[in-house]
Amino acid sequence: MQSNVENLGALERRVDISVSQEKVEEEVEVRLKRLVKTTKLHGFRPGKVPLKIVTQKYGMQIQQDVLNDAIQKEFNDVIKELDLKIAGYPRFETKASVEGDNSPYEFTAIFEIYPDIEFGDLSQQSVEKPVVKIKAANVAQTIEMIRKQQVQYQPANRSAISGDRVNINFHGVIEGKDFAGGKAEDVELIIGEGKFLKDFEDALIGLSVGEDKTFDMVFPEDYGGKEIAGKSVTFEIKVNAIDIPILPEVNADFAKLLGIPDGDLDKVRTGIRQDLEREISKRIRSKLKEQIMQCFLESVQMDTPNVLIRQETERLMKDASDNLESRGMKAHDIQLTPEMFKDKAENRIKLGLILSELVKVHDLKATPEKVRSIIEEKSQNYENPEQVVKWHYASPERLQEAQSLALEDNVVQWALDKVKIIEKKVTFDEIMGIS
Numbered sequence: 001m002q003s004n005v006e007n008l009g010a011l012e013r014r015v016d017i018s019v020s021q022e023k024v025e026e027e028v029e030v031r032l033k034r035l036v037k038t039t040k041l042h043g044f045r046p047g048k049v050p051l052k053i054v055t056q057k058y059g060m061q062i063q064q065d066v067l068n069d070a071i072q073k074e075f076n077d078v079i080k081e082l083d084l085k086i087a088g089y090p091r092f093e094t095k096a097s098v099e100g101d102n103s104p105y106e107f108t109a110i111f112e113i114y115p116d117i118e119f120g121d122l123s124q125q126s127v128e129k130p131v132v133k134i135k136a137a138n139v140a141q142t143i144e145m146i147r148k149q150q151v152q153y154q155p156a157n158r159s160a161i162s163g164d165r166v167n168i169n170f171h172g173v174i175e176g177k178d179f180a181g182g183k184a185e186d187v188e189l190i191i192g193e194g195k196f197l198k199d200f201e202d203a204l205i206g207l208s209v210g211e212d213k214t215f216d217m218v219f220p221e222d223y224g225g226k227e228i229a230g231k232s233v234t235f236e237i238k239v240n241a242i243d244i245p246i247l248p249e250v251n252a253d254f255a256k257l258l259g260i261p262d263g264d265l266d267k268v269r270t271g272i273r274q275d276l277e278r279e280i281s282k283r284i285r286s287k288l289k290e291q292i293m294q295c296f297l298e299s300v301q302m303d304t305p306n307v308l309i310r311q312e313t314e315r316l317m318k319d320a321s322d323n324l325e326s327r328g329m330k331a332h333d334i335q336l337t338p339e340m341f342k343d344k345a346e347n348r349i350k351l352g353l354i355l356s357e358l359v360k361v362h363d364l365k366a367t368p369e370k371v372r373s374i375i376e377e378k379s380q381n382y383e384n385p386e387q388v389v390k391w392h393y394a395s396p397e398r399l400q401e402a403q404s405l406a407l408e409d410n411v412v413q414w415a416l417d418k419v420k421i422i423e424k425k426v427t428f429d430e431i432m433g434i435s
Contacts, residue, residue: 017107170184172236179227210238219233
């Protein structure tokens with residue numbers, strides 16, 4: 001067999017496929033006779049339905065199935081002969097109508113192939129490695145965050161201030177008319193937390209239990225609700241309750257609350273420092289990884305199969321739509337379009353092909369030790385790390401996720417050995433994203 005492939009573009013190809021009509025008819029007859037043995041039809045005993053009736057009822061569908069199978073087989077044979085790596089699925093088109101009893105079925109297959117990947121010189125690329133020193137103040141800052149997470153509240157005998165928890169009723173109108181979401185009772189919020197707009201929360205400061213207030217505020221132009229974005233709203237609010245936040249003292253009881261049986265605060269600080277070191281190390285690796293991926297995108301020359309970009313775009317759109325619906329919104333409310341996701345989809349496909357090629361060329365396989373290290377590190381965030389480790393190894397799907405991360409880590413480390421690494425001092429708040 002000798003087949004010719006026609007180049008339609010950088011990656012798009014076309015080949016002609018010929019399927020013997022005689023062989024299709026022979027296979028159709030074989031399948032129909034096989035079907036006779038199992039066909040059940042009213043008025044006939046099982047397996048005794050005449051071939052003619054079975055052919056009338058199922059013949060067209062079976063012929064189509066046989067033809068589809070034959071086309072796919074011929075296509076696979078051509079691809080194997082030409083040693084082509086197909087991206088996605090081919091599109092088959094009828095090339096010519098059948099004329100004569102023995103004329104073959106003629107089709108054209110249009111498809112894309114995976115690209116050749118040309119790697120640039122990574123030694124000319126540079127990445128910045130954050131350098132962070134954990135100070136005692138950072139540990140103290142973390143302890144303060146933990147205290148706030150353990151906050152308790154008690155009723156206040158004063159007017160509300162920032163940080164208080166208040167329970168309110170509110171009713172808002174625009175030019176005297178109600179709007180969706182503008183009225184509610186027994187709403188709980190913490191002043192200054194940002195659950196509501198700042199102007200709304202600030203209006204609560206100075207009010208006492210049972211007190212009413214009427215005020216005007218303008219919603220931002222980019223507010224999510226189009227009905228009220230950029231408009232002035234008049235609110236009436238009533239304070240039902242005010243609670244004062246009470247933070248736990250940093251003492252032995254606080255240490256015991258954090259899992260230190262003997263109440264030793266030094267052990268608390270040591271444990272927090274170790275947790276911060278792990279988190280910072282994780283964030284540094286993440287930032288290095290982001291930069292390495294960008295280096296790949298900038299230094300690798302390749303075309304990306306459009307069929308894979310379309311598939312990834314559709315997947316990203318579906319994920320975004322599902323996420324919106326989980327939050328009670330509809331995708332059409334913000335008009336999701338493929339253009340919103342195309343660039344991201346193309347980069348993800350391109351990176352996937354690059355990583356796959358690097359793993360293959362440089363044998364950057366994920367070792368069992370590396371996979372276990374990743375799982376154990378992740379398990380440290382849970383109360384029973386050993387159980388989490390067992391949970392991962394109990395499922396091939398969960399284990400596959402760790403194996404994929406190990407492969408990515410191997411590729412990143414391989415690239416880090418090639419690029420220039422520039423150390424850059426950053427503050428604790430910068431690396432932790434604290435503003």
